[in-house]
Amino acid sequence: MSxxxxxxxxxGVDQLRSYGKASSTAxxxxxxxxxxxxxxxxxSGTAPAVATMxxxxxxxxxxxxxxNPTSPALTYMSxxxxxxxxIGTMIIYDRVGHSGILNGTLTxxxxxxxxxxxxxxxxxxxxxxxxxxxxxxxxxxxxSNITVSYTNEQGVSGRTTVSTAFQATPVVGQMLPLPLASGxxxxxxxxxxxLSASTGTAGAFGxxxxxxxxxxxxxxxxxxxxxxPFALGMPQIKDNACIAMMVLCSTTSTGYITGTINLVxx
Amino acid sequence: MQVxxxxxxxxxxxxxxxGTYTIVAIDGDTYFLDGIDGGFCADxxxxx
Numbered sequence: 001m002s003x004x005x006x007x008x009x010x011x012g013v014d015q016l017r018s019y020g021k022a023s024s025t026a027x028x029x030x031x032x033x034x035x036x037x038x039x040x041x042x043x044s045g046t047a048p049a050v051a052t053m054x055x056x057x058x059x060x061x062x063x064x065x066x067x068n069p070t071s072p073a074l075t076y077m078s079x080x081x082x083x084x085x086x087i088g089t090m091i092i093y094d095r096v097g098h099s100g101i102l103n104g105t106l107t108x109x110x111x112x113x114x115x116x117x118x119x120x121x122x123x124x125x126x127x128x129x130x131x132x133x134x135x136x137x138x139x140x141x142x143x144s145n146i147t148v149s150y151t152n153e154q155g156v157s158g159r160t161t162v163s164t165a166f167q168a169t170p171v172v173g174q175m176l177p178l179p180l181a182s183g184x185x186x187x188x189x190x191x192x193x194x195l196s197a198s199t200g201t202a203g204a205f206g207x208x209x210x211x212x213x214x215x216x217x218x219x220x221x222x223x224x225x226x227x228x229p230f231a232l233g234m235p236q237i238k239d240n241a242c243i244a245m246m247v248l249c250s251t252t253s254t255g256y257i258t259g260t261i262n263l264v265x266x
Numbered sequence: 267m268q269v270x271x272x273x274x275x276x277x278x279x280x281x282x283x284x285g286t287y288t289i290v291a292i293d294g295d296t297y298f299l300d301g302i303d304g305g306f307c308a309d310x311x312x313x314x
Binding site for chain 1: 277278279281282283293295296297298302303304305306307309310
């Protein structure tokens, strides 16, 4: 079953969830900043305690809580309202996989492995899934490069991300997008991470796999914006999705962010 | 290897940086190459 009419939106089972996140220190304009560890509502998540890829869900601390629909009903995002004290772009995403405790001083391949993602948004598992580095404790100041070995959306293992400059002196919560190998359209799983040089400080970082759901432009500080079902495109939310947020920053802080999300099921 | 040496970058980084590069600075165990932002340890470089 699916929602295909306005009556379906109006008559569907609605779950309203409010959110409010404290301002986080960001690295700079043009960087991504995760709100996973940021205090507020939903309550802050925790840094993954192992390097192994895990599959967070709607029951994981830090995620928006929602109740899965009764099959065959589906869940959609039908409205988002947002007010933020700093200009930027808020990205709402399903955190389809995450890992942690990777070391910023090791130059050998660090194993990740673990789970293959299990939420299939497009009919091709892993398609449209993006890969980010996420810092849980800052690594060091020496500039290096990073590559990640992964399995793409076709199930082909041994793929390698384009070598990317690893952020020197990152801030906690910073996220760094990693371009996939030419021709790849997504990620099913991650095998290992390699740094080209020691950053000088172990810190702790992980790989986060992201399936974007919506982007909300924040063009006026404290101005507020509401996106209705048509502006959002009624993106589907998979059962058990770990809905989380990050910000594409315009400055060195995210600003206070608050609003509501409506999920409709039918 | 020293400043001025010509090197190639080994896999997995060599998949992206597949030319030859000049070492322009050395900081401890980290070598910096002309035109590449981040440094490399010796394990990923080979003098040509």
